[in-house]
Amino acid sequence: ATVPSADLAGIKDGDASVQVSVTNVNGNSASAGREYSVDATAPSVTISTLAADDILNATEAQSDLAISGTSTAEAGQTVTVSLNGKNYTTTVGANGSWTLNVPAADLAGLTGGSVTVTASVSDKAGNPASVDHNLTVDVTVPAVTINTIAGDDVINVAEHNQAQIISGSATGAAAGDKVTVTIGGQTYTTVLDAAGNWSVGVPASVIAGLSDGSVTVTASVTDAAGNTGSGTHNVTVDTGLPSVGFDTLSGDNVLNAVEKGQDLNVSGTSVNLAEGTTVTITLNGKQYTATTSADGRWSLTVPAADLAGLGEANYTLNAAATNAVGNSVSNTANLLVDTALPTVTINTVAGDNVINAAEVAAGQTLSGTVAHAEAGNTVTVTIGGNTYTATVQSDLSWSVNVPSDVLTALGNGSLSVTATVTNGHGNTGSGERDVTIDANLPGLRVDTVAGDDVVNSIEHNQNLIVTGSSDGLTPGTALTVNVNGKDYSATVLADGTWSAAVPAADVGAWPEGTVKISVTGDSAAGNPITISHDVTVDLASVAISINAIATDDVINAAEKGVDLVLSGATTNVEAGQTVTVSLNGKIYNTTVDDSGNWTATVPSADLAGIKDGDASVQVSVTNVNGNSASAGREYSVDATAPSVTISTLAADDILNATEAQSDLAISGTSTAEAGQTVTVSLNGKNYTTTVGANGSWTLNVPAADLAGLTGGSVTVTASVSDKAGNPASVDHNLTVDVTVPAVTINTIAGDDVINVAEHNQAQIISGSATGAAAGDKVTVTIGGQTYTTVLDAAGNWSVGVPA
Structure with a gap:
């Protein structure tokens, strides 16, 4: 029925x-x-809040997702939960609740956005019920960038006492998301602005508490989904103050008359200044620059033309420099300019400048005064080839005694008395007085030998003529000149002069030191006459050397663009002697300092015309006694920068997710010498390798470092310097795309069931994909057959499978 x-x-x-x-x-x-019974009431079913806030973040996606709820269906009834195309089942408990876990592996397919979780159940009567629950998926971890701190990531002395602004940006987060910054154990919070930027102010007191060395700044951002991303940035604290010092200027910090007419070498030392740092010297309103060498020394030349404008006064030289981190230093040195020449006055000799017989017999005191000299200075007095010294007294007077036998040996005639003094500042002055010996005495005199009474190493190997004069001797009188145990003959001529030749071989036998020349003869009355004259033999071996040029005997492009300081040392050369430097056809003069060293500055303008290749510099010096030395040093100029290239990266300059799981090989070529270091910078980290014999280079960036690349374009930089120090670098763009496309397959045959009729019909399999672009290839496999298509502009795809 x-x-x-x-x-x-x-x-x-x-x-x-x-x-x-x-x-x-x-x-x-x-x-x-x-x-029978009637049960036509459907059960209820609910889904509780998912992941605590209905948002699944990256951290939560790494663990199983618990899904739970309640149902009025009978205990033991099956609850089916659908998520992302997969079904999960559990049963209703005795208290009407139910729960199940979705494995983390299944959550990996959720890429972002809103997904629907559906729970369905039927009671024993077969009445069905279902409920949908929205879950927001946000598994994008924010990427945080920290900007350069203090302008150069170095906090110097001045900045160490100032508040600092630390700023940066973040992607994958929204305006208002919290940013936490940590530095020096202190934490500061702010929020992202609409552009994704952030900044915090760190008080001066906190900055001042940072110790020298590397300090790590950490910034983290947490988005609304609870995803936290962080970044670190190292900043160097360098409060070490540099120092700069002066060497003694002009030997005694005094510029005398002679020195004022010469270029002035100004040099000194430095601490905590890198090689190549500029030191600026200011004198009398003009500035001069030098650069520090590897050992911290610096040197420059003030031209004599500039010194000519200095008056008689004390001047202050100021040296200033700033090290690489911005710490500055200055120092001063005093220079006294004293060019006033001393004068020497010789008092009247013997009351009337005529020494008679009685005065000869008594001997004579020669005396006088000085001006622009000081007590304790030495006065050198010369009369008839005889030299005497006196000390200036507190009243600026001086005196020497000339014995009777010396005056007697000089004999009758006119001669000059010369007195010379050098004051404490090196200025030399002299005076002269003519006197006459009128004592009816015959006499002999020896002229200055070799021009200065010094036989140097050059003259020591040459013929030498010893000359002199006589008074009261008959022309034709024979004289004997004895030097170093050998006698040489001379004859008085009609004008009273005489000469004797000493062969080079005999001069060469003269020992170093004082050599006495004795001249003897007989007067017309047959009385013997003798006079002696001392000569200094100076055979000191003079030497001069040149230090390495530009520290390595190679001038590179950077060094060619600044003044070049040449330096060296001398042996047996007195302070103040001139050193002549010849470089590239130009001459530069400098002087030997108190330590026997010398420095000369070649202006960068003079270096500009020097071409690449090998060259040499020549130097020469002569000591006060005329002994000379010279030296040369080979150097090369290499001002041509090498080249460096980076080959295609990851086969197509695109790093995908699979490639990011393995080390990334970076390679290229360079014209720098084999063995030179190539530094590659990627994402804030440096990697090094060396140039091979064939000019190629290669290195691997570990996969662990690639994990920090989140997407977009990054710059890979390779830099190298050749042996001369010339730098070169190149940038290469790498596109990072590590987002794995997510593929969805639509329901097949309308209900994912192919029935008898459909089994004999062609089927269209379709779907969509995210994280990929139009035209990307899609491969579909079914029943052992493979079909390919491409994504359309909307991200959809479809293939036809034949019947």
């Missing part, structure tokens, strides 16, 4: 029964009943 549905509508839930009866043709009857 059929009961119309309209009749069932009025039946309420609960237990009931149905009765049936029947009678056969013979009138026999029978009846029966059956109990």
Whole structure:
């Protein structure tokens, strides 16, 4: 029997029964009943809040996701949860609750956005129920960048006492997301602005508490989904003050008359200044520059033309320099300019400048005074080839005694008395007085030998003429000149002069030191006359050397662009002697300092014309006695920078997710010499290798370092310097795309079931993909067959599978 549905509508839930009866043709009857129940009420089902806030972040996606809820279906009824195309089942508990876990591996397919979680259940009566619950997926970890701190990532002395602004940016987060910055154990918080930027102020007191060395700054950003990204940045604290000092100027910090007419070498030392740092010297309103060498020394030349403008006064030289981190230093030195020449006055000799017989017999005192000299200075007095010294007294007077035998040996005639003094500042002055010996005495005199009474190493190997004069001797008188145990003959001429030749071989035998020349003869009366004259033999071996040029005997492009300081040393050469330097056809003069060293500065303008290649510099010097020495030093000029290239990266200059799981090989070429270091910078880290014999280079960036690349374009920089120090660098762009496309396959055949009819028909398999671009290839495999297509502009795809 059929009961119309309209009749069932009025039946309420609960237990009931149905009765049936029947009678056969013979009138026999029978009846029966059956109990049944009505349950037409669907159960309820709920899904509780997911991941605590219905947002799945990156950290939560690394663990199983618990999904739970309640249902009014009977205990033991199956609850089916659908998420991202997959089904998970559990049962209703006795208390009406249910729970299950979605494995973390299944969550990896969730790339972002909103997904629907569906829970469905049926009660025992077969009444179904389902509920949808939205889950927001945000697994993008913010990337944090910290900008350069204090302008150069170095906090110098001045900045160490100032507040500092630390700033940066973040991607993958939103305006208002919290940023936490940590430095020096202190934490500061701020939020991102609309452009994704952030900044915090760090008080001067905190900066001042940072110790010298490397300090790490950490910044972290947490987005609304709870994803936290962080970045670090190292800043160097360098509060070490440099220092700069002066060597003694002009030997005694005094510029005398002679020195004022010469170039002035100004040099000194430094500490905590890198090689090549500029030192600026200021004198009389003009500035001069020098650069520090590897040992911290510096040197420059003040031209004599500039010194000519200095008056008689004390001047202050100021030296200033700033090291690589911005710490500055200055120092001063005093220079006294004293060019006033002393004068020497010789008092009248013997009352009337005529020494008679009685005065000769008594001997004579020569005396006088000085001006612009000081007590204790030495006065050198010369009369007739005889030299005497006196000390200036407190009243600036001086005196020497000339014995009778010396005056007697000089004999009658006119001669000059010369007195010379050098004051404490090196200025020399002299005076002269003519006197006459009128004592009816014959006499002999020896002229200055070799021009200065000094036989140097050159003259020691040459013929030498010893000359002199006489008074009261008959022309033709024979004289004997004795030097170093050998006699040489001379004859008095009509004008009273005489000469004797000493062969080079004999001069060469003269020992170093004082050699006495004795001249003897007889007067017309037959009385013997003798005079002696001392000569100094100076055979000191003079030497001069040149230090390495530009520290390595190679002038590179940077060194060619600044003044070049040449230096060296001398042996047996007195302070103040001139050193002549010849470089590239130009001459530069300097002087030997108190330590026997010399420095000369070649202006950068003079270096500009020097071409690449080998060359040499020549130097020469002569000591006060005329002994000379010279030296040369080879150097080369290499001002041509090498080249460096970076080859295509990751085969196509695109780093994908798979490639980012392995080390990245970076290679290229360079014209720098084999063995030179190539430094590659990527994402704030440096990697080094060397140039090979064939000019190629290669290195690997570890996969662990590539993990920090989140996407977009990054710059790879390779830099190298050749042996001369010329730098070169090149940039190469690398596109980073490590987002793995997510592929979705739509329901097949309308219900994911291929029935009999559909089994004999072609089927269209379609879907979509995110994280990929239009035209990207899609490969579909079914039943051992593979089909390919490409994504359209909307990210959809489809293939036809033949019947």
